[in-house]
Amino acid sequence: MPSLNRHTLNQLPERGVRVPGADRHRLTPGVLHLGLGAFHRAHQALVFDHLLQAGHRHWGVHGVAMRSTTLADALARQDGLYAVQIASQQGLHWQVPGALLRTSVAAREPEAVLQAIAAPGTRWITLTVTEKGYTPELAALLRQGLARRQQAGLPGLTLASCDNLSDNGRRLQALCTAEPGALSDWIAQRCAFPNSMVDRIVPAATPERLQAARQALGLDDEAALGTEAFWEWVIERRFVDPADGPALASAGVTVVDDVRPFEEAKLRLLNGSHSAMACMGAVMGLAVIADCIGTPAIRQFVHSLMSTEVAPHLSRRDWADYRDALLARFGNPELKHSVHQIATDSSQKIPLRWPPSAERQLAAGQRISHLAFSAAVYLRYLLGVNEQGQPYTLNDPQAESLQALARAHAGDAAATVRALSARLDLWGTTLANHPRWTGAVQHHLERIQALGVLGALNELHAATAPSGTP
Numbered sequence: 001m002p003s004l005n006r007h008t009l010n011q012l013p014e015r016g017v018r019v020p021g022a023d024r025h026r027l028t029p030g031v032l033h034l035g036l037g038a039f040h041r042a043h044q045a046l047v048f049d050h051l052l053q054a055g056h057r058h059w060g061v062h063g064v065a066m067r068s069t070t071l072a073d074a075l076a077r078q079d080g081l082y083a084v085q086i087a088s089q090q091g092l093h094w095q096v097p098g099a100l101l102r103t104s105v106a107a108r109e110p111e112a113v114l115q116a117i118a119a120p121g122t123r124w125i126t127l128t129v130t131e132k133g134y135t136p137e138l139a140a141l142l143r144q145g146l147a148r149r150q151q152a153g154l155p156g157l158t159l160a161s162c163d164n165l166s167d168n169g170r171r172l173q174a175l176c177t178a179e180p181g182a183l184s185d186w187i188a189q190r191c192a193f194p195n196s197m198v199d200r201i202v203p204a205a206t207p208e209r210l211q212a213a214r215q216a217l218g219l220d221d222e223a224a225l226g227t228e229a230f231w232e233w234v235i236e237r238r239f240v241d242p243a244d245g246p247a248l249a250s251a252g253v254t255v256v257d258d259v260r261p262f263e264e265a266k267l268r269l270l271n272g273s274h275s276a277m278a279c280m281g282a283v284m285g286l287a288v289i290a291d292c293i294g295t296p297a298i299r300q301f302v303h304s305l306m307s308t309e310v311a312p313h314l315s316r317r318d319w320a321d322y323r324d325a326l327l328a329r330f331g332n333p334e335l336k337h338s339v340h341q342i343a344t345d346s347s348q349k350i351p352l353r354w355p356p357s358a359e360r361q362l363a364a365g366q367r368i369s370h371l372a373f374s375a376a377v378y379l380r381y382l383l384g385v386n387e388q389g390q391p392y393t394l395n396d397p398q399a400e401s402l403q404a405l406a407r408a409h410a411g412d413a414a415a416t417v418r419a420l421s422a423r424l425d426l427w428g429t430t431l432a433n434h435p436r437w438t439g440a441v442q443h444h445l446e447r448i449q450a451l452g453v454l455g456a457l458n459e460l461h462a463a464t465a466p467s468g469t470p
Helices: 036-040 044-053 070-077 110-117 134-153 168-176 181-190 207-217 245-248 260-284 291-294 294-313 319-330 346-353 354-362 369-381 399-408 413-421 424-432 437-466
Strands: 032-033 061-065 084-088 091-097 098-104 124-127 156-163 196-199 226-227 232-236 255-258
Touching: 032 044, 032 084, 032 110, 032 207, 032 232, 036 124, 044 061, 044 098, 044 245, 044 260, 061 110, 061 319, 061 354, 084 207, 091 207, 098 110, 098 124, 098 232, 110 294, 134 168, 134 181, 134 369, 156 168, 196 260, 207 226, 207 255, 232 260, 245 255, 260 291, 260 319, 260 346, 291 294, 291 319, 294 319, 294 354, 294 437, 319 346, 346 369, 346 424, 354 369, 354 424, 369 413, 399 413, 413 424, 413 437, 424 437
Parallel strands: 032 061, 032 124, 061 098, 084 226, 124 156, 232 255
Antiparallel strands: 084 091, 196 232
């Protein structure tokens, strides 16, 4: 079967597949994106594609994979083209965005990345390198490229982190200016680092998705992926070129003065619930999030977690509508979002997702049962074996040390909690040293060990029902 590329693209409209309308051969990249994964290609790249179709010619993308060569090379063979299946209540439809014009791999060809940062046409750098990607190596790469711009007398850039990090723009700015000197001064004065929040559920590509793409396109597509219809991008009004704000807004991006209300709601409602369900699903032997939210006890848990222990501390005014939309999105059967994909790098994600809510609930003397249950399930998840006795792999930079602690104390809830509460990188000093928190986590871990996750959930619901004791 022929492959998707610029020569076969014209075959797709007759199949009902939306294709790029802009003349891609006349475009040069204005955006350098670091972290060429599924999320960027189903989110920011579609926004940039919309802008290109509307005649804004400087939003083409040079996509950079940080280490892996497989996807970047596949996309290069396909001239940057790939199909996205979008699942909505109205059904499924496919589109091929055209924003990705070029690909590189930072580890293999760093010079190409540096040249792209310093290219006169580059205006933006966007990043989806995950929470663990904000390293000295990333800082060195950005600083080297920006130094070339400084030396060439070129304008500064807008650098937008799109990762699930609180205050992500300021964190990126601090990383790029940590070393004192003239370059840091130039970066601080000439570059812009807006905070941003991005929201769209994008499962990892599967063989089934690739086969569905072949059937829909009549072409091979090594980079096809699927996503939901919902998307949100909220970005701070902080750009090198002020005209970028209205342009992004025209494509559906929400441009605001303060991202924090949206950022906190997403991290703690969506991401926090995702992490809890991922751990439950892995331990129970469930495959995808739709299976989790389709289990009544888990759905009730997630609703209560968001409503009673997270939402009271959010400043997003429409949190109840957002919560209800999340419950519907989690249940989308077409997404097939793997619990093990979501559980990846949990040690980097959990500190941002659960402790802030738990600390505020404790300070207010309010209930922490659902947050503590989440922590207990995570400790059970660390054993690496589900309730059917089947092993699974922990994909986490701290997997070896965390799993060693969990297995050393397996079956002893008190010892497990003592050992893992000492990990301040996970819980912070407030929770690690708070007897009410550690006592609640121990209690729920004991019940999970005795009854299994589902039995312990049912017991929790009985205890926290309106007629029960919070």
